[in-house]
Amino acid sequence: MFPNESSSALTARANFERTGFHLLRPLFSSEESAAWRDRINAIFGLPAGDAAIPAIAGATHTLADGITTNREFWPIIFNERLLSAVRGLIGDNIRYTQHSDLHINLPGGRWHRDNACREFGVGQDWDERTEPYRVVRIAIYLSDYTDSGSSLAVLPGTHRRESRLGRYEYMLWNKAPTFMRKRGHNDKVPHWFITNPRRVIRTQPGDCVIFDQRLTHAGGTLGAQSPKYAMYLSYGIDNSHSRNHRSFFLDRPTYSRNLPTELKTKLAETNLLLAGI
Numbered sequence: 001m002f003p004n005e006s007s008s009a010l011t012a013r014a015n016f017e018r019t020g021f022h023l024l025r026p027l028f029s030s031e032e033s034a035a036w037r038d039r040i041n042a043i044f045g046l047p048a049g050d051a052a053i054p055a056i057a058g059a060t061h062t063l064a065d066g067i068t069t070n071r072e073f074w075p076i077i078f079n080e081r082l083l084s085a086v087r088g089l090i091g092d093n094i095r096y097t098q099h100s101d102l103h104i105n106l107p108g109g110r111w112h113r114d115n116a117c118r119e120f121g122v123g124q125d126w127d128e129r130t131e132p133y134r135v136v137r138i139a140i141y142l143s144d145y146t147d148s149g150s151s152l153a154v155l156p157g158t159h160r161r162e163s164r165l166g167r168y169e170y171m172l173w174n175k176a177p178t179f180m181r182k183r184g185h186n187d188k189v190p191h192w193f194i195t196n197p198r199r200v201i202r203t204q205p206g207d208c209v210i211f212d213q214r215l216t217h218a219g220g221t222l223g224a225q226s227p228k229y230a231m232y233l234s235y236g237i238d239n240s241h242s243r244n245h246r247s248f249f250l251d252r253p254t255y256s257r258n259l260p261t262e263l264k265t266k267l268a269e270t271n272l273l274l275a276g277i
């Protein structure tokens with residue numbers, strides 16, 4: 001599956017298998033990141049450059065499947081560095097599993113997993129007896145932590161294990177935002193975790209985090225002067241786990257059931273089209 005692998009690729013893959021995530025820093029330069037921010041601004045009818053900051057004024061803008069449905073974002077799907085990094089981590093036979101998003105200022109949120117079967121150990125995502133689960137979420141950040149608060153908190157290893165205590169702690173932290181909101185403190189709960197190590201990735205523009213969809217994670221807390229911009233997409237190896245993942249998201253009304261014909265052709269030509277689409 002991984003012929004002629006270099007020792008750094010081997011190390012990256014071993015780390016990924018252990019922790020459930022990999023940081024590709026940077027995927028895009030600061031100039032490229034600024035151009036992606038402006039394409040996102042255009043999608044939401046916002047002005048380009050710094051003029052977007054007062055126009056956004058702390059509001060949240062999201063577009064589910066924004067990368068799939070807007071051709072100006074398709075170069076990300078076919079980005080050679082990204083594809084090569086993903087292949088190095090999960091195997092050569094990868095496919096585009098959609099599950100894409102464009103976000104400005106999506107608030108921190110709770111600890112969660114992005115896979116179809118979110119409770120640890122329950123459901124087909126956790127059954128690897130016949131086929132390995134190799135579906136990854138790609139999170140590309142276009143903002144700097146220092147002026148936007150943009151970060152991603154992850155609980156390394158939670159794609160493979162979760163203690164009973166960890167489950168209780170997870171539920172407890174996820175009740176805390178509701179408790180705080182009722183008292184008028186929106187999104188003021190920090191993303192702590194005691195029973196599992198925690199890693200907070202404070203982003204720089206162009207950072208890309210590749211993570212197992214089963215990894216427990218949460219977006220960081222916002223509230224700084226600049227907006228947080230992020231783009232997401234997904235790949236998986238060509239097996240039933242990837243098909244289940246895509247189907248799970250396509251059941252949501254916001255994701256596109258039909259791929260644009262031109263994208264479908266390009267995915268087929270580059271061997272990235274998931275069987276059955």
Ligand SMILES: O=C(O)CCC(=O)C(=O)O
Nearest residue numbers: 106114152218219220230
């Ligand atoms: O805000 C973030 O970076 C994380 C978003 C997230 O957790 C998700 O889209 O599943």
